Amino acid sequence: MISGFLFRGLQGRIAWVAAALALIAVLVPFLNLSLAPDHALHIPDYAVSLFGKYLTYALLALALDLVWGYCGILSLGHGAFFALGGYVMGMYLMRQIGSRGVYGDPILPDFMVFLNWKELPWYWFGFDQFWFTLLMIFAVPGLLAFVFGWFAFRSRVTGVYLSIITQAMTYALLLAFFRNDMGFGGNNGLTDFKDILGFTLQNGGTRAGLFSASAFALCLSLILSSAIVRSRFGKVLIATREAESRARFLGYRVEHVKLFVFTVSAMMAGLAGALYVPQVGIINPGEFAPANSIEVVIWTAIGGRGTLIGPILGAITVNLGKSWFTAALPEYWLFALGALFVAVTLFLPKGIMGAMASVRQKFSAKKSAPSDPVIGTPATEQSGDAS
Amino acid sequence: MSLPRALIACLFFLFAAPVAVSAQEVDLPGSIAQLAQGKLKDRAAKVEILLKSGDPRVATVLNQLAEGTLYYRKSDKKVFLTEKTGKTYALTDPLTGEEIKDQSKSNLKKIKANNSLRRTIRDGLSLFALSSSDPDERMQAAETVFKSKDPIALPLIEARLLKEEIAEILSLLNQAKSAIVLSSADMPDTAKLEAISILRTMGGRGALTLLSAVEAAPKSAVAQATQLAITSIERRLSIWDAVQNIWYGLSLGSVLLLASIGLAITFGVMGVINMAHGEMVMIGAYTTFAVQQAVQIFAPGLTDYSLLLALPAAFLAAGLVGLILERGIIRFLYGRPLETLLATWGVSLVLQQTVRTIFGPSNKEVVNPSWMSGAVELAGLSLTWNRIWIFFFALAVFGLLFLLLKRTPMGLQMRAVTQNRKMASSMGIRTPWVDAFTFALGSGIAGVAGVALSQIGNVSPNLGQSYIIDSFMVVVFGGVGNLWGTLIGAITLGVANKFLEPFAGAVLGKIFVLVFIILFIQKRPRGLFALKGRSVEQ
Amino acid sequence: EETIKVGVLHSLSGTMAISETTLKDAMLMLIEEQNKKGGLLGKKLEPVVVDPASDWPLFAEKARELIDVNKVSAVFGAWTSVSRKSVLPVFEELNSILFYPVQYEGEESQRNVFYTGAAPNQQAIPAVDYLMAEEEVERWVLAGTDYVYPRTTNKILEAYLKAKGVAAEDIMINYTPFGHSDWQTIVSDVKAFGAAGKKTAVVSTINGDANVPFYKELANQGIKAEDIPVVAFSVGEEELAGLDTAPLVGHLAAWNYFQSVESDANASFIEAWKAYTKDPARVTNDPMEAHYIGFNMWVKAVEKAGTTDADAVIDALIGVAVPNLTGGYSAMMPNHHITKPVLIGEIQDDGQFDVVYETAGLVPGDAWSDFLPDSAKLISDWRAPLSCGNFNTETKTCGGKGE
Amino acid sequence: MPETAALKVQSIDLHYGAAQALRNVSLVVEKAKITCVLGRNGVGKSSLLRAIVGQHPVSNGEILLGRDAITKAPSYTRAGKGIGYVPQGREIFAQLTVKENLETGYARLPRKQRFIEEEIFELFPILKDMLSRRGGDLSGGQQQQLAIGRALVTRPDILVLDEPTEGIQPSIIKDIGRAITYLRDEKGMAILLVEQYLDFCRELADVVHIMDRGEITHSGPAEDLDRDDVRSYLTV
C-alpha cells in the first residue's frame, strides 16, 4: 500500500525532477571526486559544498510549502524545526568528538568544560548513538510541531494569528538557545565537529557523501510530498486552506488534517537541518531567528507556492543570488536582492513556476487544470453570512 | 556644574566661618604648579593639600580640574584655567586672574582627573558650598555630605542649620547630619535617636543602608528604634517598588504602543503584512537626527526644541516614503496580502541599505533635549523625563488616531475601502486616494514613533528590525483591526514583561512573555479584542 | 599582472555591519598604503571584499569562497566569536590564515588563526584591578549580554574576585538578551545594589546595540561615574559616536588602544584614516588597531618567509614584532596571541576616552585562562616540536590531538 | 428633442481571462423608465452590470452616461456621476455598523446633503432598528435591504440592481416593487434591474431584455412580452 501510495507521487513533472535529483546525487560526487580538477567536467569542492547546502534549504522550503502552499498555514516559524533538526545532529557530532576536544574531556563538550559543568545534562544522553540521533532528527521537531499544532489547531487559531504565534515560538526558542544555561553552547552554538559516522568532515569525500545524502533526502521528500498532495488528502488540504469551516461541515476533521501535514512538514524540516549542520560545520541559535523563517517563506513565494517544484527552485535561486551578490556587490547586494523580491511580486505573481506555466500556456492552446491555486482573499475583505 | 562666581564670593565670607579654622598656611603657587607634575595617582594627595588651604581660588582650580578644563602649558608647565572659545583657548592664571587669549590646543596639555579624584574634590568643595548663597549649591552640598558622611562637616552643618531658611535644604541638612551622627561611633544616644527618626521619615535605600549599619547594644532604645525604622522603611519601599514596577511596565507598554501603532493601520486596518514598518520608524529616527543636525547648524539656540520640528518632518518623510511605496508597489497587491509580505520585505532590505549608504552603518547621536533628561523624584518613585514624555506622547498619538478613524468621514472611508475595495468604489469613494492616504498615514505615524524612540535607543540602520517583531506581536495579541486592542495589548505586554523580569531575569522574562502570547492566543484565537459575530467567521 | 590577494571578511549588512564595516574600510586603507609602499614581494596587494551579512553559516561559505575560489593568501575578518567558530574549520581544512581583531573570551588557539584582539587577561582582569586599587570598589555588578564572551569573562572575573576576597553577596550577575532596549528595571536594580553603602562598580560586557539604551537609562536615572562607575569592554569610540556622552563622563572602558593615545604612530594613523575616509569626524578604535598590527605582522612575516605560502607564513609569524599605535611594539607569541598594553580610559564629553591608567609593560595574551580550573592546565605553543594549541601540562598530551 | 437615454451601452464585450462573458451587448436605459434584464444562470447578467458600474473592464465597445463616455472611468467616478449599485451577493461592509454602511454613500454628496433620507427608513424599517449592529451580523434578507438602502443614500440618477429580491420576504418584495415605481415616477430615476423573478419583473418593467450566453437575444416593451414566451427563453 505504501509503495503504491508513493508511486502515485511519481507522476508527470515530479517524476522527472525526482529522477534528476537522484541522478545528481550520484553524478555530482563522481564528477567531483574522480575527475582531475582541471577536467572540463570537474565540479569543484566549493560548488559541492555550496549546492549541498542549497539542497537542504530546498528541502526546508518544500516542507514549508506543504503546509503553506497546500494547507494555507503560513508558518513563520519553520526555521525552528530546521534548527532543532540541526541541533540534534550537532549534539551527535559533538559527542563524536569524544576526548579530542581542547580539554580532552571524554564526555563533556568543550563549552561545558570551560563553563565548569560537571556532568552531562540528561538531554544529551543517547546522542552518541547514530540510530538514536536519526530517530531524534524526526522526533524532536515532529513532537514540537505535534504539541504546538495540537493546541493551536484545536483552538482554531488561524491566519495571521497562527503565523505570529509560530513566530513567537521560534523567537522564544531563539532566546532560550542563546542562554548558556540551556546547555547548547549559547551563542557560539555547537562547533568544532570532527567526524560523522567515522568519516572526517573536513574531507572532500565526506562532503560529496553529504551532498549525495541531501539530494536523496530531497528526492524522497519530493516524492512523498507529491504522493500526499495527489491523494484525496491533498484535495482536503486545499479545501482546508480555502474554506476551513466548509470542510468541517463536510465532515472533515480539519484539525487532524492540519496536524498531520504540520508534523510531517516539521520532520522534513528537521531532516533538512540535520543534513545542513555537518555541511556548514556549525549550528547556532541564529538559525531560530524569525528573519530566517521569513526568508524561507520568501524562497517559497519566489519559486511559486502551492507547487512542489517551485520552492526547490526558489530556495536555490534566491540563495544562489545571495551567494553571488554578496561577493560581486558586497556593498550593494541588498538593493539587488530587495529589488528582486519586489520585482518578483509585481511581475511574477505566482512565482517562477507560475511564470513558466503561463509561458507554456501561451504555446499550448488548450488550457489545463490550473495547478497554481490563487491565493485566498484577505480576512478583512470577506463579508456575507455563510460559514 | 561649572563653578559660578557666587561660590568665590561666599568663600570670602567663609573666612570668618568655621572652615577657616581648619585652613592651613599652604604654598598656593607651588601646590598648584605641582598639579601639572607627576602621575595621576599622586594627584589626590596634592588636591588634599590644596583643599586644606581654604583659599577661594582653590575652589576654581579644583573645579576646573574635575571638569577637565584645567591645562598646563607645555613649554613651562604653568597651570591655567581655560575656556574654549571657538577653536582656541583663553587661559587664565588661577592666582592672578591674568588672561591670555587665542592659544592653540597644541601648546597645552590637559591635567587629567579620574573618578576618585573628582570625588575627593567634590567632597572637599562641598564643605565650602554648604554656605553658598546659591540654594541649588547648598542643596547639592548637603546631598554630597549625606553620601560622604564626613565628620568634618558636622560643625559646618550645625552652623548652617541655624541660618537656613529653605525648608527643603533644611531637611537635607538634617539628613546629612543624621548620616554623620549615625556613622560615627561616639555620639550620644539622644542624638542617635533623633537621627534615626529623621532618617525614618526620609525613607529610601540610603536611609536603610545607614540604619542597617547602626551598631547598638541589643534591646537598647537605639537598637529598637533602629529596628522599627528599618521595618517601616522596608514596608514603604516594597510598596513603592511595586508602583515603580507598574510604571516601568506602563512605560515599556507605551514604547510598544508607539512602535506598533503605525502597524495597527497598515497591517491592522489595511491588511498589508508590512515588513517595512520598522524601516518607517527608522526613517522617523533618522529624520530626527537630520533635523537636529540642521538646527545645530542654522539655529543652535533652538537645539532643545529640535524634536518639535522633527515631529512634523518625520511624519512627512515617513509618510512620503509610505505614499511612494503604496503607489509604486502595494496597490498592485490588494487582495493578495501574503505577497505584500514578500514585497515589503524587499523594500525593507532596500531601505536599510539606503540609510546605511547615506548615513553610514554606525549609530547616530540624537541628543536628549534638556526637558527630556534626568528624572523627577515623586515620593518613592523615580520617573525619568524621557519616559514620562514618551508615555503621554504615545497616548496622544493613539487618541488622535482613534478620533480620526472613528469619528471622521475619512476614517469611515478608510475602513470601508479596506473591507471591500470594489464596493467602496461603487459607493463613490475614491479608493486609490484613500488607499494612498491610509498607507501614508500609517507610515507617517510610524515615523513619528521613530522620533520618540530615537530618544531611548539606537539610531542605526538596524533600528527597524528591532521593533518589527514586537510590533506584530502587539497588533496580533490585541486583535487585528482593533485599535483598542493595540493599546491594551501593548500595555498588557509591557506590564507583564516588567513583572516577570525581576523573578525570571530579562531573558527568561521575555521568553515567558512569548509563551504567554502563544497560550493566550489558544484561549482567544483572534486576539484580546476579537471582532466577534458572523462577519468575521471564515 | 600578478597580485597577492587578501581577503576581507567583515559583515557589511545585518546586525554586525554597525561594527564591522569600519574594519573593512580600515583594511582597504592598510592595503592601499602598503601598495603605495610598493606592495609585497614585488607584487601589488589586491583586496577581495565579500559580505557575510552577519549570517554565521554564510561566514563559512564566504571563507571557503575566498580561499578556494579567489585564492587569497590571508583573510582579515570576523567579529563575533560565533563567526570565528564558523570559519575555523574552513581555515583548518584549506590551510589558510585568519587574523581575528576583536577582544574575545579566549579558550581557543588554532594553528591557522592569529588573535590580535585582547584575551580576557588583557582587558578584564586589569580593569578590575584598577577599580579595586583606584576606586576602592568592594561591590560588583557583572552585567552582560547573554552569550559566550560575557559568560566566560564573567566566570573568570567571578573566580578572580572571589580569589581576592570579595564575598558572594557582593557580586551581582545579570544577563540580558541581544539588543535589549528596556533597561529601566536593571538600572534601578543596579542603583539599589549600589545603595548598600559599599563602593560599587559595574563591569559591563553588554554587547553592541544594547549599549546606547543602557547608557541613556544610566544617565537619566542619574547614575554618575563618581558614584557607580561602569567599566565596559565592548564600548569604544565607534559606539560612543552614537551617544550624547556629556552625562557619561567618567565611566570607563578597558582596551588596548584609544584614539586619544598620544604617539606619533597613532597621530599619523588617525590622519591617514581621516584622509582615507574623507571624514574629519571619523574615529578610530581598538579592533582597527588590531588589524593594523595584524596586517603589518603578516606583511613582515611574508617578507621574512619570502612567500605567501600558508605554512611558511604561519611559522614565520611567531616572534614577529611590529609597532602598535600606543608607541611600543607588539609581538606575535607562540600561542598566536599578541602582546599588548592594557589601557583604562574615562569617557569624555567629546566622545573620546582619557587614559587614566596604563599597565607598566606589555601583557601577553593568554589563550587559556588561569582562572578556569580546566583551562589553567592548558598551554599553547605552535612552534615545533610542541606544535599544539592546547597542551595539557598535567598529562603532557596535546588535548585536541592526543587520542 | 430632449435626451431621454440616461445610459447607453454600445456593443460591449467582456472577458474573464480567456473566457468571454459578454458578446456585442447593446442596451439603452431610459430616464424615468424601468429596464429589466432577464436570463438564466450564468448568461452574463451580472457581468453586464459589472461592466456598467465599472467593476470589470470591457474589452470592446462603449458605455455612455448621458453624453459622456465612461467606458474607462473607475467605479467611483461613475458613482460620482450618479450610478447607484446594488450588487448580487450584497457586498455589505461586514465590520461597519448599519449606520456606517449607509454613510459610505456620503462620499459623492456635498456636505449639506449628507444625511439619510427618511424615505429609506420608511421603506426598510428594520434598518432603523439595527443602526448600530454590524452589517455582517445581519440576516441575509436584512443585508439585502441594507444594500438597497445604501445605494439610495447616494441619491443616484440611475439605480442598478442585481437580483434585489433575492432572499427577501414576500411582503418586502412588494414594498421594493412599490419603491422602485415610486423612484421612477416621483424622482424620474432611471432603473436597470436584473431579475430571475419573472412576475416581479413583468409587473414593474417598462422595457425588457432577455439574455442568453452573453448576448441579448430579445428586447422589447414589457407589455409585448408574453409570459409563456419568456418562459421559453428562460428554460434550461
Added chain:
Amino acid sequence: MTEDLPLTPVLLYLDDVSVSFDGFKAINGLSLAIEAGEMRAIIGPNGAGKTTMMDIITGKTRPDSGDVLFEGDMDLTQHDETEIAQAGIGRKFQKPTVFEDQTVRENIELALAGERSVFASLFYQESEADKARINALLDTVRLTHRASELAADLSHGQKQWLEIGMLLAQDPKLLLVDEPVAGMTDAETIETAKLLREIAKTRSVIVVEHDMGFIRDLDVKVTVLAEGSVLAEGSLDHVSAHPDVIESYLGR
C-alpha cells in the same frame, strides 16, 4: 436506526432553544420536531432566525439554552461541526459556499460520502462506483460541461447548483437547505423542487425559502418562524391565511 425505534420516529428535536447575540434574542424558546423521512419547509420574515437555527443544528452556533437531539439520543449541542456532519447532517448555505480553488468535479469528490480520516484519505483510491456516482451528480446539477473548471468561475446560480450537488454527494440523513432557489429562474426553481421531493423520499429535509411558488411546489408541512420562535405551523394554505403571517411576512 429509525426502523429500530418505530415509536419515536423523530429524527431531529429542538427543545426550547434560545440564543442571543449581544443581548438580541435571535432564537427565543424555539421547539421543533422533524420526523424521519419528513420534508419541512420553513418560512418567516428576514431576521426571524432561520439561518441561526441551522447554525445551531450544525454546531456552528452554541445555543444559550435548550437541547437539540438528533436520532433521539445525540445531543448536537455537545458536538462540533465535524461530528455533526459525520453523524449525517448536511447543509447548503444561504450564500453559496464552495471550494473556489478546486474544480467543480473536485468539489463533488470532496463531498462524496466515505471515511474522512487522515489515513483513509491519504490512501483513498477512486473506485468505479464512486466515479459513476460523481458523474451522475454532475449530470443532476447540470454542470458536467464545466466539471474541470474552477468553481470560482461559476456564476452565482451555478454555485448554488454545485452546492446542492455537494450536499447530495454527502448522502446525509438530514439535509438543511437554506434558500436553494435564490437566484434561479422559474424553470430552475421547478426543477429544484422536483429534485428535493425526490431526495425526501429517502431522507429528511429542512428547506428555508422565501419563494412561495417553490414552497407550494414542495407541498409539505410549513413552519413559520418569527422573532425566533414558531408563529404558525401547518399546510401552506393554512399558514398563509394566518393573519399574523400575512401581517409580518406575506404582506398585502
